[in-house]
Amino acid sequence: MTNFHKILTVWYQQNKRDLPWRVKNDPYFVWVSEIILQQTRVDQGTAYFLRFIDRFPDVESLANAPENDVLKIWQGLGYYSRARNMHIAARQIMNEFNGLFPNTINNIEKLKGIGCYTASAIASIAFGLPYAAIDGNVYRVLSRVFGIETPIDTTMGKREFSDLANELLDRQNPAVFNEALMEFGALQCTPKNPDCNRCPFQNQCIAFAQNKIAKLPFKSKKTKVTNRFFNYLFIRQEDYFYLEKRVGNDIWRNLYQFPLIESTKALNIAELGLNEQFQSIFKGVEIVVDSISPEIIHVLTHQRLHVSFIEIMIPKSDISFPWIKVLPKEIHDYPIPKLIDNFLMEKNMTK
Ligand code: SF4
Known part of the structure; x- marks a missing residue:
């Protein structure tokens, strides 16, 4: 689909939310917001983000804080290993990168707790580097629009979605592309009851045409509880x-x-x-x-x-x-x- 990013960008300009981490594309802000949003919705995550940034306004203050303080600010968000990893990564930045947030994907990925998705989000949003960031929203949108049934929790699926997202990526403006695609998944193409009637991709969307919306994205394994x-x-x-x-x-x-x-x-x-x-x-x-x-x-x-x-x-x-x-x-x-x-x-x- 040649006009994918153009349609997406127009939608984003009309629907983008004002969120505090979007005020400046500071890598620290992007990092904190991405980690928080991996486990909570934007409305709840915003309060946590503001509290976190107020207490730890930069990498140095986070690195210097006692672990108890970091966990206390995180209290209620769950996945406490993410807070512990951020704390360790902040110390890594101070010790191994002279206090400057690394600005290449390879170095960003060296930080504790930062995987491919978060590294791509930081690299593209804060440094304008051309990497597609693929989170759950992106898997959902791409699987539906392109009708992809490959399970997203398999190596093959991950590669297929990554190749497609990087092919669609607006290389001139990867930050807007990534944020727009995630926002589209969060607001328009939601897990349940997506707003298909007002969707700019409706004419091209394979899931819509073939009545497969509820089935996609496809996962191969059930989580064992x-x-x-x-x-x-x-x-x-x-x-x-x-x-x-x-x-x-x-x-x-x-x-x-x-x-x-x-x-x-x-x-x-x-x-x-x-x-x-x-x-x-x-x-x-x-x-x-x-x-x-x-x-x-x-x-x-x-x-x-x-x-x-x-x-x-x-x-x-x-x-x-x-x-x-x-x-x-x-x-x-x-x-x-x-x-x-x-x-x-x-x-x-x-x-
Ligand atoms: S038509 Fe519906 S399922 Fe397809 S992309 Fe739009 S919102 Fe998602």
Whole structure:
């Protein structure tokens, strides 16, 4: 389709949203916005972007920040490894690139956590380099307009879409082309109910002509989801409660949570009392189980968490546990998963 980028550019000029990272094509701003938008929609992502930029206005301030501060600003966005990687990459820029954001695709790709898509977005938007950035929006638009049924999660599919996007790319203006294509996917050719009636590609769109919109883009594999059972101990002792730091190669690494007993199935109060870990924690300690919350389901990309909060009072103050004793007003110092934050909010304990 020879006029693809012209049609797209006209649509973009008429529909483009004013977004804060578009004010100046600063590579740091582009980077931060791209990473945030990989896991959230623009309306929610904008607030996170503004908060992040306000706290860490440039690479240097991000590099110099303690990891806890970075995770705290990221709190609620999920995919915390992305925040940790950005923090490491900021230090890489300071140490290996004299504090200057690298301006070639090869060097941008050397930064921790930056893959082909993000590198292409930064290279094209901030430095005007001719690389097509292919995110989920782009896969969707191209698969529909060109009727491509090759699965997008295969090597062959990735190559086919990459070749096509780079062929269509407006090499004189790769930044506008990439932003326009992503915006088109986000606003016009949406996953559900795309606005085909007012679409400038309607006459050429193969998915529209062949009634295949709901089928495209095609994926070969279904995501396998693991069920996990989290029993959180919300232990109250005088005005305090306890937090532990999550370590190891698992979700929410380096975030803080209530002491956790993970089980292979949901436990009722009697079963919890018989649990070995529970017994060893409270051996010889007088406790009062105040309440058990109903099961909360928390869905992550590959995991479905079944979560209960067990509220336990420890009447004696001279007993100590191997965790961090925290006053409610100190919770702001700790990055915590949204799940824990929601629980504390319900208890009015985050103010
Ligand atoms: S006609 Fe519909 S499916 Fe095709 S590109 Fe336009 S919005 Fe997407």
